[in-house]
Amino acid sequence: MNVLTFRNEDDFAQTGANLIASLLQSSPKAVLGLATGSSPLGVYGKLAEMHRKGMVSFAKATTFNLDEYVGLPADHPQSYRSFMNEHLFRHIDIGLSRTHVPRGDAADLAAECSAYDRMLEEEGPVDLQLLGIGSNGHIGFNEPDASLTSGTHVVKLLPETREANARFFERPEDVPHQAVTMGIGGILKARQIVLLVRGEAKAEAVKNALQGPITTQCPASLLQSHPNVVVLLDEGAAKWIR
Ligand code: GLP
16 A cells, blocks of 8 residues: 655645546546545545646546435435535536436435446446545445445444534434445455545544454455555544554
């Protein structure tokens, strides 16, 4: 793994954005795997700025997001579809039909998951997958467990995840109990993975993911088995990394 630590938030975000922009410059039809959360926000801001300046085009790209809350319609302000529209898609030249986010309000969730995997199979592999990490080591919404699932599936969110994400909702009880997430197999199929982590609250998860044993109790530790992972950390997230 190539681990880079940044003192400066701006350099962190610009480095992440440059990885995506240079991929799109050499492969305009690239397939991007995208993530939500506070860690990739700066990267999306930089990409929007680079697009405004004519430095990068997404016109031929395709995107697949990692996950979505079950029960939230796409236009719910806290849905991950809304997050992506708001923070990235409306600022760049991508047709929304080329952007994929699982439907958390699908009547038949099992069918939605299989359809998502079929689309990934047909349009993939993902060239570059952005990832964040949960403080419990989750990636996407693959929570620590005795076993992990390969394909896109419905997952029950752990209490610590609902708690961490409660800050975005009016009341803690409004946080959905379930999510649809790409599975570990789907994530690891990407040609390159870029893990973005900000904040000291994630320092222990980062240490476990990068230096601990490979275990389903820390889903991010499975990244150690992938041949092409770049990790961008701010100083807080890198606290325990030597
Ligand atoms: C949510 C998402 C994850 C993301 C995590 C970290 O739980 N499902 O994909 O990695 O948040 O978010 P943040 O970057 O805000 O800490």
